[in-house]
Amino acid sequence: MEAQNFTQVSEFLLIGLLDDPDLQPLLFGLFLSMYLVAMFGNLLIILAVISDSHLHTPMYLFLSNLSLADIGFITTPVPKMLVNIQAHSKSITYANCLTQVSFFFFLGCLDNLLLTVMAYDRLVAICHPLHYPVIMKPCLCGLLVLLSFFSSFLDSQIHSLMVLQLTFCTSVEIPNFFCDVPQLLHLACSDTSTNKIIIYFTCAIFGGIPASGILYSYTRIVSTILRVPSADGKYKIFSTCGSHLAVVCLFYGTALGAYLSSAISQSPGKDAVASVMYTIVTPMFNPFIYSLRNKDIKRALWKIISRIA
DSSP: OOOEEGGGOOEEEEOOSOOOGGGHHHHHHHHHHHHHHHHHHHHHHHHHHHHOGGGOSHHHHHHHHHHHHHHHHHHTTHHHHHHHHHHTOOEEEHHHHHHHHHHHHHHHHHHHHHHHHHHHHHHHHHHSGGGHHHHSOHHHHHHHHHHHHHHHHHHHHHHHHHHHTOEEOSOOEESSSSOOHHHHHHHBOSOOHHHHHHHHHHHIIIIIHHHHHHHHHHHHHHHHHHTOSSHHHHHHHHHHHHHHHHHHHHHHHHHHHHHHHHHHOOOHHHHHHHHHIIIIIHHHHHHHHHHHHOHHHHHHHHHHHHHHO
């Protein structure tokens, strides 16, 4: 088959989740509802942190940035999917596909790094409570957020440049509802061995190192909690990081589940369903996890509601 350069490919076809036209209105309503819930929940978290001076602390600074990243992360695939369902179309232009790849890796990596920074914040708060104000200064917090954004941008540009070097055959059908690099590599006619090495290398740096940092932080936190004599004291300390731990488990659990599913299963439909978990479900549930388990957030949200009422 004659190969085409990527710049000559005018569009790709996103196969999506289901081909049954009778189920398309149901899918549209379901994903529109999930998208609106995720947007509303994360915007409320940001608004609560901005409006309440008691929440102007490092932990809530990181949380508001995490909510901002979640808004961008779910916005990357969902609006295009909704437009395609409504228009009975499966096409996505080359430029939009490349944009999705860039934003997907930028925001996914940003989520990961912010969760790592939040784990470090909890480590300092629990293991070194007396030195917390000295260590977690505003300048350090701002620097950590900026480094997270810069590192995520670097990761996204590496993957975008890698995709630009690919050549494709006549088949441009992507068995998912958004453009993802592993599926683009599968469609490529050119040799992708170098690209796969780059993916493993970047995953080890931008994924493995943050995950190791989170694991180290919670190892130290658990060690500190076990040294507390009273059960009430242990519960009180653990409750300060329970929400973050739940979000970490949801983020890594859904992401690993999706990629393990794609590695084991040969069914494109199952891969697409697994992708829904970490691209849509995780950003939707994160604000609920933090608001339901956090008294400060609930108090700030009630203040906002009382002002509106």
